[in-house]
Amino acid sequence: MAKNISILGSTGSIGINALNVVDHLSDEFNVMYLTAYKNGEKLIEQALAFRPKAVAIVDENSAKIVEERLKVEHIEVLVGREGLLEIAGKTDIDLMLNGLVGTSGMEPTVIAAKSGIDIALSNKESLVMAGDIIANICEKTGATIFPIDSEHSAIWQCLVGEKTEDVSRIILTGSGGPFRTRDLTSFSNITVDEALNHPNWNMGSKITIDSATMMNKGLEVVEAYWLFKIPANQIDIVIHPQSIIHSMVEMNDGSVKAQLGVPDMKIPIQYALTYPRHLDTFWERLDLTTCGDLSFHPPDTERFPCIQLAFDSLEKGGTSPAVLNVVNEYSVYQFLDNKIKFTDIPKLIEKAMELHHWIENPSLEDLIHLEKWGETFVIENNY
Ligand code: MN3
Numbered sequence: 446m447a448k449n450i451s452i453l454g455s456t457g458s459i460g461i462n463a464l465n466v467v468d469h470l471s472d473e474f475n476v477m478y479l480t481a482y483k484n485g486e487k488l489i490e491q492a493l494a495f496r497p498k499a500v501a502i503v504d505e506n507s508a509k510i511v512e513e514r515l516k517v518e519h520i521e522v523l524v525g526r527e528g529l530l531e532i533a534g535k536t537d538i539d540l541m542l543n544g545l546v547g548t549s550g551m552e553p554t555v556i557a558a559k560s561g562i563d564i565a566l567s568n569k570e571s572l573v574m575a576g577d578i579i580a581n582i583c584e585k586t587g588a589t590i591f592p593i594d595s596e597h598s599a600i601w602q603c604l605v606g607e608k609t610e611d612v613s614r615i616i617l618t619g620s621g622g623p624f625r626t627r628d629l630t631s632f633s634n635i636t637v638d639e640a641l642n643h644p645n646w647n648m649g650s651k652i653t654i655d656s657a658t659m660m661n662k663g664l665e666v667v668e669a670y671w672l673f674k675i676p677a678n679q680i681d682i683v684i685h686p687q688s689i690i691h692s693m694v695e696m697n698d699g700s701v702k703a704q705l706g707v708p709d710m711k712i713p714i715q716y717a718l719t720y721p722r723h724l725d726t727f728w729e730r731l732d733l734t735t736c737g738d739l740s741f742h743p744p745d746t747e748r749f750p751c752i753q754l755a756f757d758s759l760e761k762g763g764t765s766p767a768v769l770n771v772v773n774e775y776s777v778y779q780f781l782d783n784k785i786k787f788t789d790i791p792k793l794i795e796k797a798m799e800l801h802h803w804i805e806n807p808s809l810e811d812l813i814h815l816e817k818w819g820e821t822f823v824i825e826n827n828y
Contacts, residue, residue: 449538450718451478451497453529453553456487458649459544459567459593459710464491466715470724478532482546483507489514496520501528529553536560540718542593543568546651547774548816551575555809561586565717567593569668573770574812576671590672591717596665597672598713599691599704604673605721607696614695615675618685619662619744620645625686629748635787637780645688645708654777658790659744663755664773667766670759677759682752684742689731707731750791758798763805765798767812771819772797785827797822 450467454460460479467474476495481488483504492500492515499521502508508524515522523531526549533541533553541557542565543550550568555575557564559582566572572579572590583590592598596617604612623642624635640657641650648656655661666680683693688708695701706712707729715726746753751773758765776790785793797819804811 447473447475448540448718449475449477450540450542451480451532451535451538452476452542452544453480453533453550454482454544454546454568455479455491456481456484457544457546458647459714460542462710463542463544463565463714463718464495466711466718467495469727470715470719473719473724477538478535480529480532481507485511492520493518499523499532501525501532503529530556533557534560536562538562540565540591542714542718543571544593546649548574548771551812552809554579555582558582558588558590559586561588563589563591565591565593565714567714569594569664570770570774572671573664573667574767574816575809576667576766577806578809578812580671591720592668592672593710593713593717594665594668595708595710595713596692597668598716600669600673600694602704602716603692603694603702607694609674611697612673612675612694613679613697615669615673615680616693616695616701617662617665617669617680617682618688618690618692618741619659619665619682620656620686620688621684621742621744622656622659622661624657624748625684625745632748633786633788637783640780640787644686646710648710650781651774651777654780655773658751658773658777658787659749660751660755660773660790660794662744662749663751664770666752666755667759667769677756682744684744685739687737687739689736689739705731751794754791754794754798761798761803763803764801764807764811764815765803767807767815768797768801768819769794771816772823775820775823779823779827789827793823793826796826 479497480501485507501523512522533556540563544567551571551574554571690703693703758769772794776793779785
């Protein structure tokens with residue numbers, strides 16, 4: 446029986462890779478819904494190839510060409526943020542893949558989980574913002590989250606058949622990004638182009654900047670905390686510049702399990718879509734005899750203060766991880782716009798974590814309000 450799926454963010458890096466996976470496993474999946482932010486041309490192309498029931502396009506200026514082109518194909522076109530949320534609420538699917546970028550992905554995750562729909566989750570910000578809320582909803586409705594993030598997919602694969610109480614440590618690996626060895630005194634001169642040049646992974650601009658500041662690893666610590674219910678003091682980060690080991694799990698007896706592969710997001714995407722099966726693929730395989738030496742180092746928290754900020758946010762709990770996430774996100778956009786320096790990103794986050802109105806058990810409305818607060822905070826504090 447083919448699985449009915451929706452793909453949110455289908456024209457982004459994760460969405461395109463997901464449709465590549467679906468294309469080679471076409472007997473396994475029916476694509477029911479697609480959504481895009483503003484790339485109308487790409488969305489049309491995907492809709493014509495995969496024939497979904499409906500698509501949503503968030504940017505209203507891009508909607509017209511999509512509506513005109515898909516009307517004659519009898520594919521429904523929904524528009525705006527409401528259109529996206531309507532698709533997130535569809536219940537005639539087995540699985541929703543959330544490949545949205547940033548905090549905008551939180552509400553769709555919550556909506557699908559409320560309907561008991563399983564979620565293949567690439568949008569880590571959902572869990573960083575609303576991990577507690579989502580975990581509670583999933584417990585009630587039986588919705589399951591299948592991680593797409595490569596580190597979390599690795600941990601998940603290492604944990605198949607294991608009991609959480611037998612795990613002593615999760616070891617998240619990270620490449621260290623493009624500035625692992627750059628002279629620290631020159632960090633304030635880092636340009637947008639330099640930060641967008643990731644050594645191993647080819648990704649969207651938000652996550653690429655997060656990788657350069659290593660906030661991505663910080664967000665992944667929070668994500669791992671909610672996905673695997675492992676306390677923060679049992680989550681370690683190890684820098685592994687080659688990105689071949691995608692993460693590891695250490696058991697109580699000292700046995701360490703690792704998951705390896707070429708750095709290609711199609712592998713974790715496919716596993717999240719086909720779990721518990723590992724179906725055949727035709728893409729590049731890992732060749733250990735040619736991939737070179739693998740090296741490992743401790744993370745440099747002086748160079749990358751975002752890592753410590755993320756651990757601090759987990760320790761404080763409540764709205765602290767959410768404020769870390771939203772202020773990071775808007776700071777990244779300001780940096781991409783050349784409005785602030787690379788080194789301002791952690792400074793703004795630290796300040797916001799001190800100044801924001803902390804709530805112990807935030808509601809979804811509190812978190813949506815916090816997002817607006819974070820946006821204003823970044824604009825008002827951008828020196
Ligand atoms: Mn990752």
